[in-house]
Amino acid sequence: RMYKRQLVCRRDIDVLNVPFLAIYESLIPPEEEKQKQKQLMALLERLVSKEWPAAKLYLYGSCANSFGVSKSDIDVCLAIEEADMDKAKIIIKLADILQSDNLQNVQALTRARVPIVKLMDPVTGISCDICINNLLAVVNTKLLRDYALIDPRLRQLAFIIKHWAKSRRVNETYHGTLSSYAYVLMCIHYLQMRRPAILPCLQEMETTYSVTVDDINCAFFDKVEKLGDFGRHNKETIAQLVRGFFHYWAYCHDYANSVISVRTGSIISKREKDWTRRIGNDRHLICIEDPFETSHDLGRVVDKYSIKVLREEFERAAEIMQNDPNPCIKLFEPY
Ligand code: ATP
Ligand code: MG
Incomplete structure (x- = not known):
């Protein structure tokens, strides 16, 4: 009797698998969104490397850990070795570099807990936050992505x-x-x-x-x-x-x-x-x-x-x- 009851309960909850999976599918970003992110990353890399040839850009957060839903903003980390320059100065310089191209709403938020440059790319419609040397976030992004696999x-x-x-x-x-x-x-x-x-x-x-x-x-x-x-x-x-x-x-x-x-x-x-x-x-x-x-x-x-x-x-x-x-x-x- 217990056994039968458990089976009934189990079947009851499992009718929810279909709607839950439908919600999940509806939230997955379409492939074209990934392409647009790559396109924006390529543009940013081009602009940044003119000023800092050795610097690297990494995607992190939900756009890279596979837990991002459709239409999310992207999080980017600029890895740069400028021992003599503080983060606020780098942020201001970076905002300057990006301003000159046709990116929109470029803002340097130097006083935030994590200083960032915010911007919007009118070509892809993607908004993006760029932080400096936050490499732990890049590594925890990889850990999350690996778990998801x-x-x-x-x-x-x-x-x-x-x-x-x-x-x-x-x-x-x-x-x-x-x-x-x-x-x-x-x-x-x-x-x-x-x-x-x-x-x-x-x-x-x-x-x-x-x-x-x-x-x-x-x-x-x-x-x-x-x-x-x-x-x-x-x-x-x-x-x-x-x-x-x-x-x-x-x-x-x-x-x-x-x-x-x-x-x-x-x-x-x-x-x-x-x-x-x-x-x-x-x-x-x-x-x-x-x-x-x-x-x-x-x-x-x-x-x-x-x-x-x-x-x-x-x-x-x-x-x-x-x-x-x-x-x-x-x-x-x-x-
Ligand atoms: P969302 O889809 O809501 O944008 P997200 O995965 O981008 O989700 P956020 O909370 O915006 O999540 O954080 C972005 C990334 O920053 C995280 O994936 C993580 O790598 C890092 N991060 C965020 N908060 C912390 C924290 N308190 N400590 C360490 N790393 C953090
Ligand atoms: Mg995010």
Whole structure:
């Protein structure tokens, strides 16, 4: 009898696979968008190399980590060795160089936490932010992209979760909720923790890729094509994973004591990281360890008000996934 009940439940949730996959497909950027990004990168490379022949440009963030939805802005990092020049000066010079070409709305934001040049390319219609020497972001972009290549369910889950977070307005770091980067790490961690596991822990495996950036050694296994169909022993479907993800963050996560860690593929304790007290503005109300900058908690933007908002949204989503006859509508209802 129990067995029959489980089967019924299972079939019920799985009717949601079709609409969830349809939402996922509708969010994937079309190939022509990728072409336009390449076209803009080529233009930027040409302009930058005139002034700094040794400089390099890297795409990072959602346009390069495979978790970007259609019509996203692109994030670019200028890698440059100008020991005698501070970032603000480089930003101003860069804005100058780009201004002279027919790029639009070129702005140098030298006072931002991460100084950037913003611009819009009228030919491709793409907006872009360029930062200087933020190479850790380039490396974490590669880590995310490599994870996405291991099992298609990661990209599906992350697209659905990002879409939910944007619809419900809990993807706004300036309002104390989480970045897209944090949500993707939560998805990777969730799939690492499934039994059987759907994702491995690349940083605990043999090192095949290693770079040192800002004194941090970033090492992991990146020959992901050799992992075969790693998650094949786990048959969970996208609908079950979406439900399980929200259920975990609504009812199972130990907010008081736990840190989720993609680096170790496990849960570690706040005590172990000394993240138990509030220091300055770091409250550690939801703890997500950065895989490389391990002293960095991606939940540090969350304050005592926004943690309530966030947890209520997780509970709302879990409740909808459990009981609502038509969850795909309700889940993404604009806030
Ligand atoms: P979106 O689709 O919302 O633009 P995104 O992946 O570009 O998503 P952002 O949160 O805009 O995500 O961040 C861009 C990139 O910057 C991330 O992919 C990551 O490499 C890096 N990044 C963002 N926030 C942090 C952070 N707090 N610490 C370290 N790296 C970060
Ligand atoms: Mg972005």
